[in-house]
Amino acid sequence: MQPETCDLAIVGCGLAGGLVALAMARHRPDLRVIAIERGEILGGDHVWSFFASDLPERGDALVAPAVAARWDGYEVHFPGRSRDLAAPYRSITSRKLDSAVRAALPAGCIISGVEATAVTPASVTLADGRTIAAGGVIDARGAHALPHMAGGWQKFMGQTLRLAAPHGLERPVVMDARVEQMDGYRFVYCLPFSPTEIFVEDTYYSDTPALDLPLLRRRIADYAARQGWQVESAAYEEAGVLPVIAAGDFAAFWRAGSGGAARAGTRAALVHPLTSYSLPDAVRFALHLTTLDNLSGSSLERASHAWAAQHWRDGRFYRMLTRMLFGAARPEARWRVLERFYGLPEPLIERFYAGRSTLADKLRVLAGKPPVPVSAAMASLIGRGRPLADLGAGLGGGAA
Numbered sequence: 153m154q155p156e157t158c159d160l161a162i163v164g165c166g167l168a169g170g171l172v173a174l175a176m177a178r179h180r181p182d183l184r185v186i187a188i189e190r191g192e193i194l195g196g197d198h199v200w201s202f203f204a205s206d207l208p209e210r211g212d213a214l215v216a217p218a219v220a221a222r223w224d225g226y227e228v229h230f231p232g233r234s235r236d237l238a239a240p241y242r243s244i245t246s247r248k249l250d251s252a253v254r255a256a257l258p259a260g261c262i263i264s265g266v267e268a269t270a271v272t273p274a275s276v277t278l279a280d281g282r283t284i285a286a287g288g289v290i291d292a293r294g295a296h297a298l299p300h301m302a303g304g305w306q307k308f309m310g311q312t313l314r315l316a317a318p319h320g321l322e323r324p325v326v327m328d329a330r331v332e333q334m335d336g337y338r339f340v341y342c343l344p345f346s347p348t349e350i351f352v353e354d355t356y357y358s359d360t361p362a363l364d365l366p367l368l369r370r371r372i373a374d375y376a377a378r379q380g381w382q383v384e385s386a387a388y389e390e391a392g393v394l395p396v397i398a399a400g401d402f403a404a405f406w407r408a409g410s411g412g413a414a415r416a417g418t419r420a421a422l423v424h425p426l427t428s429y430s431l432p433d434a435v436r437f438a439l440h441l442t443t444l445d446n447l448s449g450s451s452l453e454r455a456s457h458a459w460a461a462q463h464w465r466d467g468r469f470y471r472m473l474t475r476m477l478f479g480a481a482r483p484e485a486r487w488r489v490l491e492r493f494y495g496l497p498e499p500l501i502e503r504f505y506a507g508r509s510t511l512a513d514k515l516r517v518l519a520g521k522p523p524v525p526v527s528a529a530m531a532s533l534i535g536r537g538r539p540l541a542d543l544g545a546g547l548g549g550g551a552a
């Protein structure tokens with residue numbers, strides 16, 4: 153069988169791979185790009201949310217075809233503070249990403265429902281025996297555990313609830329920490345997709361990856377009942393256990409992966425160390441790739457390594473905050489750190505989520521009376537946290 157050929161092969165068409173495909177189609181239509189995804193639907197079954205202020209120039213236009221919902225601002229609630237914030241909030245769904253990528257790439261350039269079994273800097277072998285010879289390959293197959301890194305976990309389970317009557321929320325509730333604190337910092341996250349449809353996620357910043365899905369379903373039902381919502385059905389469900397990075401050995405992480413091919417997304421550790429979100433970095437990196445003159449396998453690998461290594465260096469402050477959150481605050485007192493954070497000026501909060509904190513922002517975050525004991529904070533800076541390698545044991549009862 154003759155190999156198929158292309159300028160760029162994207163292996164794994166989830167969030168990062170899908171965005172690279174969209175960016176290339178938009179800004180480098182001269183290139184033949186093939187995207188390979190083992191699932192039938194590009195992006196799987198996900199809701200990815202972000203603040204509009206997270207995105208770089210040209211980012212908004214890039215993601216626009218995949219955006220499923222937009223809101224003008226959001227709310228947070230803590231025991232001692234509630235606040236309305238103005239940053240617009242957006243959600244992308246897998247279905248929208250799938251149709252956007254399919255509309256952007258020419259027919260025959262998307263191979264879905266087939267696993268890639270071998271990936272090199274210039275070729276991809278598929279489980280059905282086909283091979284693809286590419287000028288360059290970008291590995292965006294995702295990452296589950298980070299064995300060379302340490303920290304804690306952000307774990308959650310969410311359901312879209314269909315209600316008998318309107319819930320009355322106009323904007324997302326990004327954190328409602330007025331819930332019983334257990335298993336670390338706990339909050340509920342709500343996205344009002346329509347007047348009678350609301351996505352409710354029970355989230356924990358926890359020391360352990362274990363997730364008891366039946367228990368979390370009950371907690372979501374309890375939360376809905378306390379809001380006075382009468383649930384008719386749960387339409388969609390997702391769960392995640394994401395590494396929250398406190399420290400790590402980036403060089404060892406890079407050496408261990410991908411057989412020399414370039415990498416994107418979580419496979420390149422392009423995540424915000426404290427929130428574990430990757431969408432803003434995936435957009436930035438996808439746009440960066442479109443500016444490269446040389447997309448040959450080895451050059452692309454060097455470019456992705458340089459980008460990811462810089463991102464790792466830029467994440468130092470956020471990793472330090474992770475160490476303080478997990479190491480200094482008693483698990484049930486972690487909410488105080490977030491409550492204080494949400495008292496800071498809104499532009500600082502926006503830059504924080506975008507991973508673009510200035511030096512002045514960093515000093516401001518650390519200034520004032522700390523919500524955790526100073527001695528514990530100092531000790532936490534020396535510690536490294538738990539290894540982020542044992543995710544296999546994380547999801548109990550099957551992840552959506």
Ligand SMILES: Cc1cc2nc3c(=O)[nH]c(=O)nc-3n(C[C@H](O)[C@H](O)[C@H](O)COP(=O)(O)OP(=O)(O)OC[C@H]3O[C@@H](n4cnc5c(N)ncnc54)[C@H](O)[C@@H]3O)c2cc1C
Nearest residue numbers: 164166167168190200201268293294392417418429430431
């Ligand atoms: C439930 C959940 C919700 C999240 N919500 C958000 C959010 O709201 N905002 C945010 O910024 N981040 C969110 N994250 C965190 C992170 O951004 C996501 O995990 C994101 O999907 C990571 O992007 P990625 O492209 O690296 O990996 P993925 O999106 O997982 O994409 C990897 C793709 O590679 C495919 N693949 C794997 N192996 C092969 C193979 N051998 N051959 C072919 N294809 C293969 C997979 O099927 C998958 O589609 C969430 C994570 C989870 C788990």
